[in-house]
Amino acid sequence: MPVSSDLQQYTVADFMEWDEKKQLLLNPEFQRGSVWPPAARTYLIDTILRRLPVPKIYVRTKVDLQTKRSFREVVDGQQRLRAILDFGNDRFALGPRAQEWAGKRYSDLDPVEQERFLAYSIATDQLINASDADVLEVFSRLNSYTVPVNPPELRHAKFQGEFKWSVHEMAAEWTELWETYRVIGARDAVRLLSDSLVAEMYGIVLEGVRDGGQPKITKLYERVDKEFQRDPTEAIVNKSLRYIVDHFDDVLKQTTLSNAPHFLMLFAATAHALIGIPQGELPNRPDPGPPADPEVVRPALFEISAVLEAEEPPTGANRFKSASASSTQRIASRLVRFPVYLSAVQGRPLPW
Incomplete structure (x- = not known):
C-alpha cells in the first residue's frame, strides 16, 4: 500500500505532551543520537523565541489498532526536538548567543515568553504507518530534489564555536557588500558563500595572505573555531571594510574590483596599510601603512580595473593580469596580486 504523507502544524506543547505520555520516540534507527553542542541548542531556542522559522520535521506515525493509541517516531529532526524538549523541561540554560535570554532556563522566562515558546508551531510531515522501506523511499525522493550541500553550508552545520558565529554574524552585518556592491551575489550569499569570503578576511587578519580555497x-x-577571540579580529575587519566602502564606493560600483577575488586582495592591502597583517606565505612582510590620500588611491584602483579588463594590458602588467585570471585562490596568484593592491593603497607607483 502506498505510504501516506500528511503535513500538519504542531505546537511545542504538543510535542512535550507526547513526550510526557511516552508517545514520542526520539531515537529510532533513522537518526543519530543527541550530538548538538550547547551553542546550536541555544541558537534554535533563540530562533523559536523570536518567532523565526525552523525546518520542518518528519515523523512516522503508527496507530496501534488494539489500544487505539498513536506513536510518533522522529525520522528527521531528532536533534531539534531533543533541544526543544530539554529546554522546556528546564534541563539547560541558554548560552550567550541568546542575548537577552542568556543564562535563562524555561522557568526563568516571563509568562508571555513561556507562552510564545509553547505555542510555537512546527511544520511536521507525518508518514502514516510507513514501513522502513517506505521511509527510505521518501528520503531517497527528497534527496533527488535537493541541491547538494556546499562546503560553507557543511562548515555552518559542523562548527559551533566563536569563530563560526563571528564570521556568520559579520556576513549578516555587511549586507551592503552583497546587496549594493554584489561582491557575492544574493543567491550565493543565501548559500553562505558570503561566510566563506568573510572567513578568508578573518584568515588574512589572523595569519596573513596564504593559499586559499574551500579546503x-x-x-x-x-x-581557530573553539578558541577564537572575537574583539581584535572583528575590529580590524570592520575598520578595513568601512574604510573601503567609505572611500571607494564609486570604484566598487563602476569596476570589476567588486568581484570577490579582487575585493579580497583589496581588503588584504587595506588591512595591512591600516593595521598590519602577519607575513603569511609572503616571502617578505611589506611595511604596513599608512594608506595614501583616497584621492590618490582611487585613480590607481581604476587603473588596476582597466588592466583587468584590457585585451592588451600595458607593458609590465601582463603578469598581474594573468595572475588575476588564473586560479585566484592559489598563493602563486596572490603573491603577484597582493603587492599591486598594496602599492595602490599606499600611494606608490604601480609596477608597470
Whole structure:
C-alpha cells in the first residue's frame, strides 16, 4: 500500500505532551543520537523565541489498532526536538548567543515568553504507518530534489564555536557588500558563500595572505573555531571594510574590483596599510601603512580595473593580469596580486 504523507502544524506543547505520555520516540534507527553542542541548542531556542522559522520535521506515525493509541517516531529532526524538549523541561540554560535570554532556563522566562515558546508551531510531515522501506523511499525522493550541500553550508552545520558565529554574524552585518556592491551575489550569499569570503578576511587578519580555497578555509575553522577571540579580529575587519566602502564606493560600483577575488586582495592591502597583517606565505612582510590620500588611491584602483579588463594590458602588467585570471585562490596568484593592491593603497607607483 502506498505510504501516506500528511503535513500538519504542531505546537511545542504538543510535542512535550507526547513526550510526557511516552508517545514520542526520539531515537529510532533513522537518526543519530543527541550530538548538538550547547551553542546550536541555544541558537534554535533563540530562533523559536523570536518567532523565526525552523525546518520542518518528519515523523512516522503508527496507530496501534488494539489500544487505539498513536506513536510518533522522529525520522528527521531528532536533534531539534531533543533541544526543544530539554529546554522546556528546564534541563539547560541558554548560552550567550541568546542575548537577552542568556543564562535563562524555561522557568526563568516571563509568562508571555513561556507562552510564545509553547505555542510555537512546527511544520511536521507525518508518514502514516510507513514501513522502513517506505521511509527510505521518501528520503531517497527528497534527496533527488535537493541541491547538494556546499562546503560553507557543511562548515555552518559542523562548527559551533566563536569563530563560526563571528564570521556568520559579520556576513549578516555587511549586507551592503552583497546587496549594493554584489561582491557575492544574493543567491550565493543565501548559500553562505558570503561566510566563506568573510572567513578568508578573518584568515588574512589572523595569519596573513596564504593559499586559499574551500579546503583551506575548513582547515582555518578547525584551527581557530573553539578558541577564537572575537574583539581584535572583528575590529580590524570592520575598520578595513568601512574604510573601503567609505572611500571607494564609486570604484566598487563602476569596476570589476567588486568581484570577490579582487575585493579580497583589496581588503588584504587595506588591512595591512591600516593595521598590519602577519607575513603569511609572503616571502617578505611589506611595511604596513599608512594608506595614501583616497584621492590618490582611487585613480590607481581604476587603473588596476582597466588592466583587468584590457585585451592588451600595458607593458609590465601582463603578469598581474594573468595572475588575476588564473586560479585566484592559489598563493602563486596572490603573491603577484597582493603587492599591486598594496602599492595602490599606499600611494606608490604601480609596477608597470
